[in-house]
Amino acid sequence: MERYDVIIIGSGAGGGTLASHLAPSGKRILLLERGDWLPREPQNWTTSDVFIDNRYVSEDTWYDAKGVPFQPQVHYFVGGATKLYGAALYRLRKEDFGELQHHDGISPAWPIPYDELEPYYTLAEQQYEVHGARGEDPTEPPASAPYPFPPVEHEPRIQQLADDLATAGYQPFHAPCGVRLNAADMAFSKCIRCQTCDGFPCLVHAKSDAEVLGVRPALEHPNVTLLRNAKAVKLETNAAGNEVTEVVVERDGAEERYRADVVVAACGAANTAKLLLQSASNVHPNGLANGSEQVGRNYMFHDSVAVLALSREENSTVFQKTLGLNDFYLGADDFEFPLGNIQMVGKSQAEMFRGERPRQTRLAPEWTLEKIARHAIDFWLSTEDLPRPENRVTLEPDGNIKLTYTETNAVAKERLRHKLKSVLGKVDLDPGHLLHRFAYMKNDIPVAGCAHQAGTCRFGSDPGDSVLNTDCRAHEVDNLYVVDASIFPSIGAVNPALTVMANALRVGDHLLERLR
Numbered sequence: 001m002e003r004y005d006v007i008i009i010g011s012g013a014g015g016g017t018l019a020s021h022l023a024p025s026g027k028r029i030l031l032l033e034r035g036d037w038l039p040r041e042p043q044n045w046t047t048s049d050v051f052i053d054n055r056y057v058s059e060d061t062w063y064d065a066k067g068v069p070f071q072p073q074v075h076y077f078v079g080g081a082t083k084l085y086g087a088a089l090y091r092l093r094k095e096d097f098g099e100l101q102h103h104d105g106i107s108p109a110w111p112i113p114y115d116e117l118e119p120y121y122t123l124a125e126q127q128y129e130v131h132g133a134r135g136e137d138p139t140e141p142p143a144s145a146p147y148p149f150p151p152v153e154h155e156p157r158i159q160q161l162a163d164d165l166a167t168a169g170y171q172p173f174h175a176p177c178g179v180r181l182n183a184a185d186m187a188f189s190k191c192i193r194c195q196t197c198d199g200f201p202c203l204v205h206a207k208s209d210a211e212v213l214g215v216r217p218a219l220e221h222p223n224v225t226l227l228r229n230a231k232a233v234k235l236e237t238n239a240a241g242n243e244v245t246e247v248v249v250e251r252d253g254a255e256e257r258y259r260a261d262v263v264v265a266a267c268g269a270a271n272t273a274k275l276l277l278q279s280a281s282n283v284h285p286n287g288l289a290n291g292s293e294q295v296g297r298n299y300m301f302h303d304s305v306a307v308l309a310l311s312r313e314e315n316s317t318v319f320q321k322t323l324g325l326n327d328f329y330l331g332a333d334d335f336e337f338p339l340g341n342i343q344m345v346g347k348s349q350a351e352m353f354r355g356e357r358p359r360q361t362r363l364a365p366e367w368t369l370e371k372i373a374r375h376a377i378d379f380w381l382s383t384e385d386l387p388r389p390e391n392r393v394t395l396e397p398d399g400n401i402k403l404t405y406t407e408t409n410a411v412a413k414e415r416l417r418h419k420l421k422s423v424l425g426k427v428d429l430d431p432g433h434l435l436h437r438f439a440y441m442k443n444d445i446p447v448a449g450c451a452h453q454a455g456t457c458r459f460g461s462d463p464g465d466s467v468l469n470t471d472c473r474a475h476e477v478d479n480l481y482v483v484d485a486s487i488f489p490s491i492g493a494v495n496p497a498l499t500v501m502a503n504a505l506r507v508g509d510h511l512l513e514r515l516r
């Protein structure tokens with residue numbers, strides 16, 4: 001059996017980034033990915049295929065707390081969820097690394113300060129070609145370098161909104177964006193600035209995703225091997241239980257086994273917990289590395305809601321995700337607790353609405369939906385979801401994931417929506433017409449919308465209360481690491497991917513040191 005220096009399981013934001021960071025070292029690296037390449041095909045950019053027929057959503061069945069099966073909105077491809085993501089690449093705020101009192105309780109501190117992750121945020125912004133403007137966002141944490149690319153400019157209706165917000169006393173900013181746009185020379189720009197970005201794969205590979213800017217660069221090194229359609233199903237250990245000896249993989253219907261000095265799980269929050277739980281053994285009866293009984297717990301996924309406001313004039317914006325508003329991130333004059341982040345989401349299209357509420361809207365005349373879509377300005381509101389031990393991933397007897405989840409911070413979420421309403425009243429948008437947009441996270445089945453899943457294997461300094469130490473190594477298993485969103489002790493209220501990438505780079509430096 002061939003032995004590797006490092007096996008990385010999962011090729012998304014965490015695993016793909018780590019692979020690219022370790023690749024130049026010459027170490028023998030095996031990247032195991034349960035999915036395949038996301039096919040490049042016209043359907044990548046077809047709304048009905050992506051939003052209605054769920055062409056790129058996994059066929060997994062998970063169960064909710066009551067045992068009701070549902071299809072989770074997860075994506076198994078090389079590059080993981082980043083193949084479909086909106087590429088809003090935010091840093092967590094400095095305050096998110098400390099303890100924060102929320103309406104519903106405490107958001108716990110991270111075991112490392114912001115300053116320790118800062119250099120890696122800068123590196124991740126460079127690797128993922130983030131476009132942005134420092135100095136506009138009032139909650140922006142300190143940064144040691146400017147964004148590597150200028151901000152993606154607003155189209156006229158969004159510029160108007162930005163101007164109106166500023167006139168009304170708010171502080172809108174250019175959202176940090178991972179699209180490979182060269183606005184100064186569109187003839188040579190990889191990104192064509194289209195309307196099928198947020199929630200769609202990028203047909204022309206111009207999105208800064210973990211396949212294009214993580215896995216592919218890693219594969220340019222001969223010491224890196226990618227196995228696709230290779231699903232890790234179990235991690236086996238030595239008799240003492242303190243070293244992973246073999247990774248058991250299902251590929252093409254057969255079992256294969258691989259060995260490495262270091263094994264890194266990066267399957268995404270739910271699936272990394274699943275892998276550890278199903279790796280239970282005599283020495284780890286509750287699941288691998290689960291002496292603390294924290295594996296699977298503290299699942300978080302952002303209290304997000306997509307809403308649309310109706311503009312009097314048509315909104316002809318094509319690429320809408322260029323503006324953010326963090327004026328209420330840490331609280332408001334009438335609410336002492338954090339509310340969250342407001343940003344734009346991909347522009348509404350009439351076809352999306354039909355996918356969202358099929359029974360109701362199929363009956364509605366198409367022109368009504370089209371008219372709504374033409375006039376819509378679409379916002380995405382995120383409030384921090386607090387870690388709760390009872391919000392957790394467990395396994396059903398059939399081996400599938402059971403997600404037990406009760407919402408947190410509902411009051412803050414509702415307050416944020418009201419804040420947006422009051423803001424709209426001041427910027428010539430009708431506050432009476434703030435409609436829910438259900439599709440983006442399939443909020444009609446709340447637990448299925450697991451795009452921003454995090455928690456389940458948090459890192460910390462107390463082995464009794466966390467799964468991983470501050471290097472993201474399992475407290476109980478010397479050669480097992482985790483670098484995906486499951487390490488988050490708290491999730492903040494901005495999008496998680498850049499933090500996953502930055503932390504993977506941080507852990508990558510530790511591994512380079514270890515493997516020297």
Ligand SMILES: Cc1cc2nc3c(=O)[nH]c(=O)nc-3n(C[C@H](O)[C@H](O)[C@H](O)COP(=O)(O)OP(=O)(O)OC[C@H]3O[C@@H](n4cnc5c(N)ncnc54)[C@H](O)[C@@H]3O)c2cc1C
Pocket residue numbers: 009010011012013014015032033034035073075076077078079080081082084085086087088089090198199230231232233266267268269271272275450451452453483484485486495496497498500
């Ligand atoms: C529609 C959508 C929009 C989003 N928009 C944004 C955004 O704008 N900004 C942002 O910051 N974040 C966004 N996100 C979230 C972001 O994509 C995730 O936070 C991020 O990708 C998480 O990284 P990860 O490494 O934890 O997991 P993933 O990136 O999902 O990677 C996990 C990988 O592991 C593989 N895998 C799972 N189980 C196994 C196994 N047993 N064996 C082998 N491989 C396995 C999966 O196939 C996958 O490739 C969005 C997500 C979605 C779905």
Ligand code: SF4
Pocket residue numbers: 179180190191192193194195196197198200201202203204205206207208319
């Ligand atoms: S906007 Fe750019 S990055 Fe996004 S899908 Fe279109 S071409 Fe790709």
